[in-house]
Amino acid sequence: MTVKTLAVRTDTLVVTWTDGTTTSFPTIWLRDNCPSGLHPDTHERLLDLLAIDERPVLTAAAIDGKTAVLSYTDGHTSQMPISLMNAHRPGRPNGDAGDIPAQLWRADHGAQNISRHASTPILTDDLALNIWMRDTAKFGLTIVDQLPNDTDSGVHIAKRIGFLRATNFGTTFEVINKPNPNNLAYTSVALPLHTDLPNQEVPPGYQFLHCLANEATGGGSLFADGFAMAEDLRDEDPEAFRLLCEVAIPFRFHDKTADIRVHRPVITLGAKGEVIEIRFNAHLAGIFDMAADIMPAYYRAYRTYMAKTQDSKYRLTLKLKGGEMVVFDNRRVLHGRDSFDPSTGFRHLHGCYVDRGEFFSRLRLLANTATAP
Amino acid sequence: MTVKTLAVRTDTLVVTWTDGTTTSFPTIWLRDNCPSGLHPDTHERLLDLLAIDERPVLTAAAIDGKTAVLSYTDGHTSQMPISLMNAHRPGRPNGDAGDIPAQLWRADHGAQNISRHASTPILTDDLALNIWMRDTAKFGLTIVDQLPNDTDSGVHIAKRIGFLRATNFGTTFEVINKPNPNNLAYTSVALPLHTDLPNQEVPPGYQFLHCLANEATGGGSLFADGFAMAEDLRDEDPEAFRLLCEVAIPFRFHDKTADIRVHRPVITLGAKGEVIEIRFNAHLAGIFDMAADIMPAYYRAYRTYMAKTQDSKYRLTLKLKGGEMVVFDNRRVLHGRDSFDPSTGFRHLHGCYVDRGEFFSRLRLLANTATAP
Structure with missing residues (x-):
């Protein structure tokens, strides 16, 4: 021009x-x-x-x-x-390679259609890295496969994007059945759909769960697009949607070494009214403390969203195999698992996080060096 | 009861x-x-x-x-x-040891009255740790002194609180005059009062700047309480205050390895309308992109706050000595420095950050084990 x-x-x-x-x-x-x-x-x-x-x-x-x-x-x-x-015309957004609109999905998307990307090209080729990252940004969920059978191989993929996000659980974590667990992930019980660490001021951004073994009976993985559930709620029950956007609830994790709390709404909107973040974790929700007069209406709204997280309409299910890694936007996509029987085989996931800041920084740098698809 | x-x-x-x-x-x-x-x-x-x-x-x-x-x-x-x-009576806040009201200060507080805490008790005594942290939470600025002359000694203090916040500059950083700097901190020029990394979704929480040497002519440190300047603006110019709360502006840092951007307001309010965060960094402010019709009013508001950052009414000045470390809430207290002449002596600060989440988690744990003052 x-x-x-x-x-x-x-x-x-x-x-x-x-x-x-x-x-x-x-x-x-x-x-x-x-x-x-x-x-x-x-x-x-x-x-x-x-x-x-x-x-x-x-x-x-x-x-x-x-x-x-x-x-x-x-x-x-x-x-x-x-x-x-x-x-930079005033009032107009200027081009940002990190600005990738979310493409919402529900169960009819089909678990078999989750986009898959082989690990080796991601490690060696900026274009493959860019294509995979843009897919992950768009859908909030992809699978990286053909990973070598060692715990570091998933971390190497994550570090192609940026440094790992540290939390009170460390920079990497082992999802295995442990004695004296400080988190339900470290048991064999079913985990209903949730986002990780909503008790943090900024919950971890992208999550990487590398499956090293999944031989136990049960232990299937569940995913749902929290943005899609929120948008459907906005259409079907605007008052419930409003309460989930406006009322901050307490989230808390505490054990012997940490006591981390925030008050935040379940749904966070961006400047244009679009959903940009979901916090939903029944285990880490604190004791609700809004005024008693809005509490029944809030519970109704919260339960309406919760019912969606239990509705098969939204849910993709798959059983991860060794060498596969799910990568998902933890601030958008809820994850969970079926219970498993630890006496029937070993189940081991190796996990880490990279925050949105590093993720979108990498996308911007790649846009200058690799040709975007 | x-x-x-x-x-x-x-x-x-x-x-x-x-x-x-x-x-x-x-x-x-x-x-x-x-x-x-x-x-x-x-x-x-x-x-x-x-x-x-x-x-x-x-x-x-x-x-x-x-x-x-x-x-x-x-x-x-x-x-x-x-x-x-x-x-947990509905509608009432329940006790949180991390909830420490800010005590605002201005130049008349006096640099000599910045609270000082010796390093050894902080390392060995939970009560001393608690007293120091509560002081730091209240005023947003304290000095830890009597530090050994090695770069790790400040980091040891920080790690008494929690793990370090990683950024694109690493987990620790050296504030020295460098060739080919990617940040003005790494030059000898004056740095006007600013908060670090407002281009991050969550800027670093508490900052630790350990002075190992400060022998150059110049290089004095400046501090101002961003909350006090914001509250004065709220009183004196409510319309400017409103614009700084409501209009998000772009912040950006970019070099060869990172391109990190957000849009956020200069002043962020909490649930009760209290100021909970200041982002102010003239160097990292991006190209303003609000609509042209509000731009002149926004610039007026922004310059009014900026004028306070240059007003001696708000400013504490001190020249750090070897063995002293300033610790401040980077999301509240603006810091800066006078220019220095690198030909006259060495100036070396070693820095790191610990985020608010870890800070308040530690305060809650200490409240259960140490007697608060």
């Missing part, structure tokens, strides 16, 4: 683009983003914003090739790249 | 306490929190909330010592500890 005309107003530059659209740039924005104010090495802004007027006054504006040359009454001249102005 | 009378209503138990206050407990809450529904090892809730009625009907309620014995039409009987009911 190039510029057709520039018009100088008192405190605004009005750009008319060659496609006929116009954009108003306040002069304070133009001065704030003048390239002369950036550090040459770090690209951080060095300008002291208070050193310029609140409404800088333009005296002239002209096009010179790919640059707008802007002159101000205080003597400053800016060489503004037109590409920067076009990419 | 003990119970005077219990009154059974259709779907509510009304408790009259010996002090004359009354509390209504919806029966669904009473059933949801029946102690029989907890796992004996993990204390996690095992109850399937959907297996009980939406409005369980009480048939009888009686006191038996420290327990309320509640009988329901479906045959269930609960032994509810009265202490639990008292501690």
